[in-house]
Amino acid sequence: xxxxxxxxxxxxxxxxxxxxxxxxxxxxxxxxxxxxxxxxxxxxxxxxxxxxxxxxxxxxxxxxxxxxxxxxxxxxxxxxxxxxxxxxxxxxxxxxxxxxxxxxxxxxxxxxxxxx
Amino acid sequence: xxxxxxxxxxxxxxxxxxxxxxxxxxxxxxxxxxxxxxxxxxxxxxxxxxxxxxxxxxxxxxxxxxxxxxxxxxxxxxxxxxxxxxxxxxxxxxxxxxxxxxxxxxxxxxxxxxxxxxxxxxxxxxxxxxxxxxxxxxxxxxxxxxxxxxxxxxxxxxxxxxxxxxxxxxxxxxxxxxxxxxxxxxxxxxxxxxxxxxxxxxxxxxxxxxxxxxxxxxxxxxxxxxxxxxxxxxxxxx
Numbered sequence: 127x128x129x130x131x132x133x134x135x136x137x138x139x140x141x142x143x144x145x146x147x148x149x150x151x152x153x154x155x156x157x158x159x160x161x162x163x164x165x166x167x168x169x170x171x172x173x174x175x176x177x178x179x180x181x182x183x184x185x186x187x188x189x190x191x192x193x194x195x196x197x198x199x200x201x202x203x204x205x206x207x208x209x210x211x212x213x214x215x216x217x218x219x220x221x222x223x224x225x226x227x228x229x230x231x232x233x234x235x236x237x238x239x240x241x242x
Numbered sequence: 243x244x245x246x247x248x249x250x251x252x253x254x255x256x257x258x259x260x261x262x263x264x265x266x267x268x269x270x271x272x273x274x275x276x277x278x279x280x281x282x283x284x285x286x287x288x289x290x291x292x293x294x295x296x297x298x299x300x301x302x303x304x305x306x307x308x309x310x311x312x313x314x315x316x317x318x319x320x321x322x323x324x325x326x327x328x329x330x331x332x333x334x335x336x337x338x339x340x341x342x343x344x345x346x347x348x349x350x351x352x353x354x355x356x357x358x359x360x361x362x363x364x365x366x367x368x369x370x371x372x373x374x375x376x377x378x379x380x381x382x383x384x385x386x387x388x389x390x391x392x393x394x395x396x397x398x399x400x401x402x403x404x405x406x407x408x409x410x411x412x413x414x415x416x417x418x419x420x421x422x423x424x425x426x427x428x429x430x431x432x433x434x435x436x437x438x439x440x441x442x443x444x445x446x447x448x449x450x451x452x453x454x455x456x457x458x459x460x461x462x463x464x465x466x467x468x469x470x471x472x473x474x475x476x477x478x479x480x
Contacts, residue, residue, distance in 0.1 A: 134324045153382060153465065155321075156323060159324050159325075162324055163331055183325050188285075188444040189290075190444075192315065194319075196291050196308060196312065211368060213406070215366065215376060216379065216403065216407050216410050219354075219362060221414055222355075223436065224433045226351055227350055227351025228430060229422065230351070235343040
């Protein structure tokens with residue numbers, strides 16, 4: 127497990143460095159994810175080593191958003207008098223994005239004969 | 243004998259109390275979510291946030307004090323994002339086979355998220371800084387903050403909007419996709435990750451590893467696309 131955590135931290139570190147060096151508009155951990163994926167493809171045995179730890183971590187991914195979620199409660203006042211319209215915009219726009227994204231994915235999957 | 247107020251002032255100074263409280267609040271939220279068979283509103287993040295926010299107000303604790311404990315949990319977001327490489331690798335054959343549907347879904351979902359937010363917000367009479375802060379709301383927080391700042395939005399407001407978008411997406415995604423009869427785990431996951439970043443991805447992992455893997459790709463690709471298209475779209479609405 128320690129090896130797996132060390133590997134994740136090293137790739138996050140590499141991702142942070144790469145993000146700053148390249149100036150790409152992507153967070154370091156996302157670049158670290160891409161790097162680790164490429165490493166798995168090159169060394170498949172590494173995946174078996176890391177998988178128990180990563181699946182444990184990802185099965186409680188929700189937990190990791192709790193501190194940031196608590197942080198916004200104190201800032202809800204920033205929505206001010208525009209609070210209700212802003213909440214309605216988020217609700218409508220997020221619903222539309224999920225619906226359109228899902229429907230277009232399905233339509234193109236059928237188009238290439240790859241529906242599941 | 244030590245009085246309760248002494249024990250409290252001792253505990254209130256260290257990170258232990260609020261770290262423990264964060265894990266317990268999440269455990270309660272997760273238990274309620276399971277007991278309700280993942281009912282949409284019984285979202286573990288939502289429940290834990292409400293419990294902890296109530297506790298902070300009740301005990302007169304500042305967010306800064308709370309975060310000294312909670313930062314250890316918050317820090318794990320980075321390694322967890324890197325860990326998404328594992329389900330991506332496990333699903334690599336399905337991902338390769340679904341490249342075209344993914345790219346089409348990405349452009350459609352990402353554009354819809356940005357344009358619909360700006361159009362609806364303007365119809366409600368919102369403008370300026372609020373519009374600029376709303377535009378990147380579907381992207382993962384660090385990208386959304388950078389984008390918002392570069393187009394005249396407020397980073398604090400954007401952080402609030404990004405989290406609200408994630409929780410909204412996590413709550414409405416399953417009933418909405420069920421209503422549309424979209425059962426393909428790849429499409430479900432991808433749509434959730436594109437629209438509702440990491441919090442949506444956490445929800446997708448509750449459905450299946452495949453949905454989680456596709457949600458993770460949706461989140462990563464949308465971060466990139468949002469950063470590219472928002473600066474082009476925002477002048478049309480300001």
